[in-house]
Amino acid sequence: xxxxxxxxxxxxxxxxxxxxNAASKVAAEVKLGHKVAVVVSAMAGVTDQLINYxxxxxxxxxxxxxxAVVSTGENITAGLMALALQQRGLNARSWQGxxxxxxxxxxxxxxxxxxxxxxxxxxxxxxxxxxxxxxxxGVTDDNSVTTLGRGxxxxxxxxxxxxxxxDRCDIYTDVDGVYTTDPRIVSNASKLDRVSYPEMLMMxxxxxxxxxxxxxxxxxxxxxxxxxxxxxxxxxxxxxPGTLVxxxxxxxxxxxxTGVAYSRNEDKVTLTGIPDTPGKAAAIFSTLARxxxxxxxxxxxxxxxxxxxxxxxxxxxxxxxxxxQTLESERAKIGFxxxxxxxxxxxxxxxxxxxxxxxxxxxxxxxxxAAKNINIQAIETSEISIGVLIDExxxxxxxRALHTxxxxxxx
Amino acid sequence: xxxxxxxxxxxxxxxxxxxxNAASKVAAEVKLGHKVAVVVSAMAGVTDQLINYxxxxxxxxxxxxxxAVVSTGENITAGLMALALQQRGLNARSWQGxxxxxxxxxxxxxxxxxxxxxxxxxxxxxxxxxxxxxxxxGVTDDNSVTTLGRGxxxxxxxxxxxxxxxDRCDIYTDVDGVYTTDPRIVSNASKLDRVSYPEMLMMxxxxxxxxxxxxxxxxxxxxxxxxxxxxxxxxxxxxxPGTLVxxxxxxxxxxxxTGVAYSRNEDKVTLTGIPDTPGKAAAIFSTLARxxxxxxxxxxxxxxxxxxxxxxxxxxxxxxxxxxQTLESERAKIGFxxxxxxxxxxxxxxxxxxxxxxxxxxxxxxxxxAAKNINIQAIETSEISIGVLIDExxxxxxxRALHTxxxxxxx
Numbered sequence: 001x002x003x004x005x006x007x008x009x010x011x012x013x014x015x016x017x018x019x020x021n022a023a024s025k026v027a028a029e030v031k032l033g034h035k036v037a038v039v040v041s042a043m044a045g046v047t048d049q050l051i052n053y054x055x056x057x058x059x060x061x062x063x064x065x066x067x068a069v070v071s072t073g074e075n076i077t078a079g080l081m082a083l084a085l086q087q088r089g090l091n092a093r094s095w096q097g098x099x100x101x102x103x104x105x106x107x108x109x110x111x112x113x114x115x116x117x118x119x120x121x122x123x124x125x126x127x128x129x130x131x132x133x134x135x136x137x138g139v140t141d142d143n144s145v146t147t148l149g150r151g152x153x154x155x156x157x158x159x160x161x162x163x164x165x166x167d168r169c170d171i172y173t174d175v176d177g178v179y180t181t182d183p184r185i186v187s188n189a190s191k192l193d194r195v196s197y198p199e200m201l202m203m204x205x206x207x208x209x210x211x212x213x214x215x216x217x218x219x220x221x222x223x224x225x226x227x228x229x230x231x232x233x234x235x236x237x238x239x240x241p242g243t244l245v246x247x248x249x250x251x252x253x254x255x256x257x258t259g260v261a262y263s264r265n266e267d268k269v270t271l272t273g274i275p276d277t278p279g280k281a282a283a284i285f286s287t288l289a290r291x292x293x294x295x296x297x298x299x300x301x302x303x304x305x306x307x308x309x310x311x312x313x314x315x316x317x318x319x320x321x322x323x324x325q326t327l328e329s330e331r332a333k334i335g336f337x338x339x340x341x342x343x344x345x346x347x348x349x350x351x352x353x354x355x356x357x358x359x360x361x362x363x364x365x366x367x368x369x370a371a372k373n374i375n376i377q378a379i380e381t382s383e384i385s386i387g388v389l390i391d392e393x394x395x396x397x398x399x400r401a402l403h404t405x406x407x408x409x410x411x
Numbered sequence: 412x413x414x415x416x417x418x419x420x421x422x423x424x425x426x427x428x429x430x431x432n433a434a435s436k437v438a439a440e441v442k443l444g445h446k447v448a449v450v451v452s453a454m455a456g457v458t459d460q461l462i463n464y465x466x467x468x469x470x471x472x473x474x475x476x477x478x479a480v481v482s483t484g485e486n487i488t489a490g491l492m493a494l495a496l497q498q499r500g501l502n503a504r505s506w507q508g509x510x511x512x513x514x515x516x517x518x519x520x521x522x523x524x525x526x527x528x529x530x531x532x533x534x535x536x537x538x539x540x541x542x543x544x545x546x547x548x549g550v551t552d553d554n555s556v557t558t559l560g561r562g563x564x565x566x567x568x569x570x571x572x573x574x575x576x577x578d579r580c581d582i583y584t585d586v587d588g589v590y591t592t593d594p595r596i597v598s599n600a601s602k603l604d605r606v607s608y609p610e611m612l613m614m615x616x617x618x619x620x621x622x623x624x625x626x627x628x629x630x631x632x633x634x635x636x637x638x639x640x641x642x643x644x645x646x647x648x649x650x651x652p653g654t655l656v657x658x659x660x661x662x663x664x665x666x667x668x669t670g671v672a673y674s675r676n677e678d679k680v681t682l683t684g685i686p687d688t689p690g691k692a693a694a695i696f697s698t699l700a701r702x703x704x705x706x707x708x709x710x711x712x713x714x715x716x717x718x719x720x721x722x723x724x725x726x727x728x729x730x731x732x733x734x735x736q737t738l739e740s741e742r743a744k745i746g747f748x749x750x751x752x753x754x755x756x757x758x759x760x761x762x763x764x765x766x767x768x769x770x771x772x773x774x775x776x777x778x779x780x781a782a783k784n785i786n787i788q789a790i791e792t793s794e795i796s797i798g799v800l801i802d803e804x805x806x807x808x809x810x811r812a813l814h815t816x817x818x819x820x821x822x
Contacts, residue, residue, distance in 0.1 A: 016467045056427045058498040068505050069490035072483040079480035087469040094479050099554050143510050
C-alpha cells in the first residue's frame with residue numbers, strides 16, 4: 001500500500017464529465033489499496049475568465065485582490081472533485097490552501113511555498129478519506145490568499161507529496177508522458193520510461209511544456225518520484241504507464257542523449273564595434289543585470305584589425321525592448337558602434353546525463369547541423385546539455401536530423 | 412462622520428459595469444467623510460451556476476462541499492469590488508468569511524451566525540481602508556466554509572453592522588424601498604419612509620421579498636437601523652432616500668395599517684367528519700409536529716348534527732404532500748372521513764403597529780372584502796397584523812380594495 005498524490009490539470013478537469021472521469025482514476029488507485037491525496041487545477045478557461053474580470057475592472061489589478069479572485073477557480077474544482085468521489089462511494093474532503101495550510105511568502109501572483117503543515121490533512125487521509133487540495137494557491141502569515149503563478153498546481157502537488165512523504169506524485173495531463181522531443185514536429189519521437197530530475201529540469205526550462213520548472217526543482221530537492229501520464233489514456237495500476245521523473249540510475253547513462261528540446265523564447269542581441277579594452281564585457285552585463293535582465297548565451301568575436309570586438313548574447317523575448325533601451329542609455333559609457341537584434345532565433349538543446357560518460361557528443365551535433373547547411377550562431381554547454389542558437393526557419397529540419405543522429409527515433 | 416455598512420445584492424453587482432457603479436456609491440459615502448464596510452453578493456446568476464455544477468456531479472451534494480463550491484461566487488465579487496474601489500483611488504481590501512472571521516454553526520447550506528470577530532477588520536477601516544466582505548458565508552470552528560442560505564448576504568450585512576456598532580446598514584437592491592404593497596399589482600402603492608422592525612418582519616415573512624426575514628430579526632435584536640434603497644436610483648447623502656427600518660416612534664402609530672402583504676406559499680388542508688370528542692385537534696397537530704410540519708392558520712367548524720366537526724388549516728406548499736401522507740397513515744387513530752386540499756389559496760395580511768391603538772381595523776377589512784363578494788376561508792391575527800385566506804384568483808382585486816380602504820394609495 002502506497003501513499004500517492006494525484007494531480008489533475010485544467011484540461012483533465014475541464015468540465016463536470018471530465019471531473020467524473022478523473023475521479024474514476026482516483027477511485028481505481030483507492031481500490032488498489034493506496035492512500036490518495038488529489039490536487040486539482042481550475043477547470044480549463046475559468047482562470048482566464050477570472051483574470052479577465054480583474055483586468056476589465058482595472059488595467060493593473062492589485063496583486064492581493066487579483067489572487068483572491070483568481071484562486072476561486074481551484075476551490076470550485078476541489079469541491080466538485082470531492083463530490084464526484086463521494087458519488088463513487090468514497091470518503092472525500094476538499095482543502096483550500098488556507099485550510100491545509102499551505103504557507104507562502106507574500107509575493108502575490110507568483111508566491112513561493114514556505115511550508116505545508118500537512119498534519120491535519122494526513123490525519124484525515126489516515127482515517128480513510130481522499131484529500132482533495134486546491135492547487136495553485138496558498139496563504140500568507142497574515143491570512144491573505146496567494147497564487148503560485150502559471151502552472152503552479154504542479155508545484156502544489158509536488159510540495160504536498162514532499163510534505164506527506166508520498167511514494168509518488170502522478171501528474172495527469174493531456175499528454176501520456178515525456179518524449180525524446182516534440183512529437184508534433186518529429187513524428188517518431190518516442191516516450192521516455194524514465195528521466196532524471198536534472199534532465200527533466202533542462203527539458204522543462206528549455207521549452208518542453210510538460211511540467212513547470214519549479215515543480216521539477218522541488219521534486220529534485222525532496223526526491224519526490226514524479227510520474228507524468230495522460231488522464232485520457234494510460235491504464236491505472238500497470239507498471240509505469242507514463243514517464244517517471246526520478247533520481248538517476250545506471251541504466252540512464254547508457255544513452256548519451258535523452259532528448260532534444262527547443263525554445264523560441266530567446267532573442268539575439270549583437271553589440272558591434274566595442275573597443276577591445278579590458279572591462280567592456282563586465283560593463284555590458286552588469287548594466288543589464290542591474291535592470292534585472294538575465295542573459296543566456298554569450299559569444300565574443302575578435303575583430304579583424306584587433307582594435308574592436310563584437311559581442312552577441314541572448315535575452316528572453318519579454319526583455320528585448322528593455323535590454324535595448326538600457327544599453328542605448330549607456331552607449332557613451334560602454335562605447336559600442338551599433339546594436340543589432342534578431343527575433344527569428346531558436347535554441348536547440350541536447351539533454352542527457354549520459355553525456356558525462358560519452359565523449360564526442362558535441363562534435364556529432366555540429367557535424368549533423370553542418371551536413372544540413374545550418375549555421376550555428378551561439379553555443380552553450382552544461383554538464384548534461386549542449387545548446388545551439390540557429391535561425392528559426394531550420395527548427396524542424398534540425399530537430400529531425402539530431403533526433404535521428406542520436407538514435408532517438410522510435411522503432 | 413458615521414460608520415456605515417453598505418450591502419449590494421446580486422443584480423447590483425451583476426457584471427463588471429454594475430460593480431463599478433456600486434463602487435461609485437461607496438466612494439460617494441467615503442467622500443462625505445464616512446467610514447465604510449461593504450458586503451457583496453455573488454454576481455447575478457453565478458450562484459445558480461455553481462449550484463448546477465454541484466447537482467450535475469451528484470443529485471444530493473454533500474452540504475460541506477456544496478458550500479465550499481457555492482461560496483466562491485461572493486469571493487469573486489469581493490475581490491472585484493476591492494479592485495473597483497482601488498481604481499477610484501480608495502484604499503480597499505477584500506475579506507472572505509474565514510478571514511474576518513465570521514463564525515457560524517456547522518449547519519451547512521443554512522448556517523446560523525455565532526459571532527463576528529470584527530476587531531481586525533475594524534482596525535483596517537480605522538486605518539482608512541474600505542473593508543469589502545464576501546456575504547452569504549462563514550466558517551465553522553473546524554475551519555469548514557459554510558453558507559447562510561438564500562438571501563444570506565442581507566444577514567451577513569446586518570450582522571457585520573451589529574458587530575461594528577455601525578450607525579446604519581444600507582441594503583442596496585433593485586427596488587428603491589419598501590412599499591405599502593406590491594407595486595407590480597397595485598400601481599399606486601406608495602414607498603414607506605420609515606417602518607418598524609416588527610412590521611418589516613411581518614412584511615418580510617408574509618411575502619414582501621425586499622429583505623430576508625433573518626436579517627430583520629437580527630436588526631431588531633441589535634437595533635441596527637437598516638435602510639433599503641436602490642442601486643440604480645436614489646441619490647447619496649440625501650435625507651432618507653429609501654425606506655428606513657428602525658425602532659418604533661410615535662409617528663408610526665398615526666396610521667392604523669402600514670402595508671398589505673400577500674403570500675402564495677400556503678396550501679389549505681381540510682379534514683372532514685372528525686368525531687367531536689376531546690383530544691382530536693391535539694392528535695392531528697401533534698402528528699404533524701412530530702414530522703416537522705408547521706401549521707399556520709387553523710379553523711374548526713362545528714357540524715350541524717353536533718356529532719362531528721371539520722378542521723381546516725394551512726401548511727407551507729413544500730410540506731403539503733408530506734402532510735397528507737402523514738395524516739393518511741394515522742387516519743384510523745385520529746378518525747376522520749376525508750382529507751381535502753386546495754392549492755389555489757392566497758393569504759393577505761394587513762400589517763401595522765398602529766392597529767394596537769386603532770380599533771375597528773378588522774371589521775373594515777371584512778366589510779371591504781364582503782363588498783367585493785370575496786369569501787374568507789380562514790383568519791389569523793397578531794398584535795400588529797390580520798391575515799385572511801382567500802381564493803387566489805381574487806388576489807389583485809382584494810389587494811387593491813384593501814389598499815384603498817386603508818388610505819394607502821399614493822396621492
